[in-house]
Amino acid sequence: MFPKNLIIDCDDTLWENNRFFLDAHERFVSLMEARGYSRERANSLLLRLEMENVSRYGYGARSQAMSMADVYRLLEPEPDEAVLRTIDKIGESVFHHPVCLLPGVEETVPKLAGRYTMVMYTKGNPEEQLGKIEKSPLREYFHHVRVVPEKDRRAFRGVLDELGLLPDETWMIGDSPRSDIIPAVENGVRSVFIPFSMTWQHEHTTLPPSEHIITVEHFGNLEALLL
Ligand SMILES: [Mg+2]
Known part of the structure; x- marks a missing residue:
């Protein structure tokens, strides 16, 4: 039955996202290498602090840049202001990155919008996320937009309740097992998992076998599934 x-x-x-964070990560590691620190050390410190800082800084480009500044200050307790400014600039370039739609999205979203109530659901810094949404050509096809600090079971339930969506009339579509698929399935919502090669490793987790999860290769496959 259709939702x-x-x-x-x-x-x-x-749209593409994590690629820009990975680029920024590499730029930071190279910046530290140029100051005499090993790439391995800069890399592992940044990975560690990013995870530790999620609860304080949240998600997003500026959070990543704050973690970079923390790593730099750890390596160099008397930091050079010019390096801190370079780190800020790396963060701002990610914050304002261009919005590049993934294959099949531009053609498929308008068709889905003709048939379904459409909700954009994303986590992170509201200014950053809403900026990308406004830059994209997709905003007009969505009835609702929700930006939350963390996408877990409770946050998903909150969106269902607030918008009055019934679980058995709703499907979730996303690339993250941890943030999209599992919270939806835990709320009794069917999910379409679209694996993406550059999904942030933090978002990976093993998906349980479930008849509520359908895996497709790319966004364009939703046409066969839902239209
Ligand atoms: Mg995602």
Whole structure:
């Protein structure tokens, strides 16, 4: 049976995202290497602090840049202001990155919008996420947009309740097992998992075998499934 509502993740489902964070990560590691620190050390410190800082800084480009500054200060307790400014600039370039839609998205979203109530559901810094949404050509096809600090079981339930969406009339579509698929399935919502090669490793987790999870290769496959 077809659903009535689609809740759709944004980053790395509708448009490319993590690629820009990986580029920034590499730029920071090279910056530290140029100051005499090993790439391995800078890399592992940044990975560690990013995870540790999620609860304080949240997600997003500026959070990543704050973690870079923390790593730099750890390596160099008397930091050079010019290096801190370079780190800020790396963060701002990610914050304002261009919005590049993934294959099949531009053609498929308008068709889905003709049939379903459409909800964009994303996590992170509201200014950053809403900026990408406004830059994209997709905003007009969505009835609702929700940006939350963390996408877990409770946050998903909150969106269902707030918008009055019934679980058995709703499907979730996303690239992250941890943030999209599992919270939806835990709320009794069917999910379409669209694996993406550059999904952030933090988002990976093993998906349980479930008749509520359908895996497709790319966004364009939703046409055969839902239209
Ligand atoms: Mg995503």
